[in-house]
Amino acid sequence: MSATNPESTESPACENHTHGYGENKAKYLARMRRIEGQARGIHRMIDEDQYCIDILTQVSAVRSALENVALALLEDHIDHCVADAVEEGGEMAEEKLTEAMDAIRRMVKS
Amino acid sequence: MSATNPESTESPACENHTHGYGENKAKYLARMRRIEGQARGIHRMIDEDQYCIDILTQVSAVRSALENVALALLEDHIDHCVADAVEEGGEMAEEKLTEAMDAIRRMVKS
């Protein structure tokens, strides 16, 4: 559970529920570790004065990798957290649907 | 000079020329260090089972940060490497213009 993050936007009512991504946690951790490594790789390319176009190619690759992580996280979230809340109905459903749309908007615009 | 990268797509004729981003190298290194830290932060959020929406917000932020690094690198490259090659004219100009357009295409599509 995520009681460790006081800035969490998650409503208290959900705090004891397992997040959609829980089942694939190990995969997500491995993907983010790889993305972190790619970012470090770009840092090294700049440090070694490598060619601009080669660096730009790597930056586009990391952006695509992040996009795919975001789409997978969103799918898990919609399939679990949002679907559960909609089944329960009421205010929680409303809140989850609005939250999901705001996340989709940020994703489309980033 | 980037003799250290055998996979570089840079044509030999350019290898002794300083890249456009050279003047802002320290800034680029600091930005990439921050992006690497943000990626590590997302890894920690997943590890701590934090809320999906909060993680998605961070992923969008890192994507935007990478987009801005890419746009700055592209501007430096066009203003220096591409402009120099176009001034010299001939095949090198053609090559640099094509390369820059391919990088822009990847950027727009990533």
Next chain:
Amino acid sequence: MSATNPESTESPACENHTHGYGENKAKYLARMRRIEGQARGIHRMIDEDQYCIDILTQVSAVRSALENVALALLEDHIDHCVADAVEEGGEMAEEKLTEAMDAIRRMVKS
């Protein structure tokens, strides 16, 4: 109802249900009419040999207008068609959630 479109991907079970965008239909029609006019305007700019950068500015504006129509349609769809299906549960819910994610993926990648 959309019985007029044999190619519709909508499952028969939904055909008699009003789509989420129904309440805002007039607005969507007006927005698409404007976008159609903008596309015609770009055609005219090209025909009149107008400046490339001015044309590119208009193309970016139409892309953004379409993006906002898509986000509004998606929100209406999720709030109505998807939410209704999830409340009913079963296979229909699964189908609607998968469909919505595929549409989001196309949107993020277009």
Next chain:
Amino acid sequence: MSATNPESTESPACENHTHGYGENKAKYLARMRRIEGQARGIHRMIDEDQYCIDILTQVSAVRSALENVALALLEDHIDHCVADAVEEGGEMAEEKLTEAMDAIRRMVKS
């Protein structure tokens, strides 16, 4: 020439020069006519209450078509207008490079 557009951002010095897209004008006009038709098609789908997901699929297709028109226009512009200006050097080169980067930024962010 584009003397017909008082709002043109093109500097007077360029007005008598043929734009990069001139050679492919017929193709661009045909592509924009098709995009206009697709926009009209989306208008009709909404008018006929067609399924949200089918409409979203068409909106993504039109966005992609516009993106490809923009990338082709940009390539023609860089290969001709920008390259010519850079060869001439001086203030005009500076102006064209800045203008091109601003257009690329709008394209990446739209």
